[in-house]
Amino acid sequence: MLYSARYIYIFNFESMNLLFLGPPGSGKDTQAELLAAGGDFVVVSTGQVMRDGIVAGSELALQANSFMDEGKWVPDEIVYKLLAEHVKSLGDKSIIFTGAVRRATQIPLLEDSLNAVGKSLDKVLYFDLPDAEVMNRLSNRWFC
Numbered sequence: 001m002l003y004s005a006r007y008i009y010i011f012n013f014e015s016m017n018l019l020f021l022g023p024p025g026s027g028k029d030t031q032a033e034l035l036a037a038g039g040d041f042v043v044v045s046t047g048q049v050m051r052d053g054i055v056a057g058s059e060l061a062l063q064a065n066s067f068m069d070e071g072k073w074v075p076d077e078i079v080y081k082l083l084a085e086h087v088k089s090l091g092d093k094s095i096i097f098t099g100a101v102r103r104a105t106q107i108p109l110l111e112d113s114l115n116a117v118g119k120s121l122d123k124v125l126y127f128d129l130p131d132a133e134v135m136n137r138l139s140n141r142w143f144c
Contacts, residue, residue: 016041016094017119019110021101022127025137031127032096042090045099046079049086060085076109084113095119 018041020028032043050068053061060082064074087095101107114120129137 015092015119016122017097017114018095019097019101019121019124020127021124023129023131023134025134025141026127026129028098028127032098035096041094041096043096043098044083044086044090045097046083047099049082050074050079053082053086058082058085076106080106080109080113083110084116087114087119088117097121 020032022028029043032041035041036043050061050064054065060078064078064082067074067078083100097110100110111121
């Protein structure tokens with residue numbers, strides 16, 4: 001079954017920062033990668049920022065890694081400090097955040113992190129998908 005899509009046309013890509021939200025399998029990452037392929041956006045996820053920081057030997061990322069090694073959630077304070085550092089390193093590039101917010105209480109943390117480096121969110125896009133379709137899409141994914 002196909003679902004109708006609501007298209008958003010963005011005409012001014014200059015320093016536009018977007019937050020993509022939605023259930024797993026709703027297409028957030030797919031759409032972000034399509035926009036990034038055009039060269040107008042950089043896709044940023046907190047998970048990738050932490051992994052890249054660990055490889056680079058970032059002190060904050062290594063702190064995060066100690067929590068992950070113990071099977072614990074990384075405290076939001078560490079996550080959003082790492083995110084702010086990464087965003088600052090991107091300069092004036094337009095950003096799509098995927099996986100940057102998992103709970104409503106994290107939205108102000110993301111906004112504060114962006115404000116700390118002179119940026120802000122311009123748009124938040126929610127990818128709506130019925131629960132039955134989420135289950136269908138996720139059950140068709142292969143994991144190794």
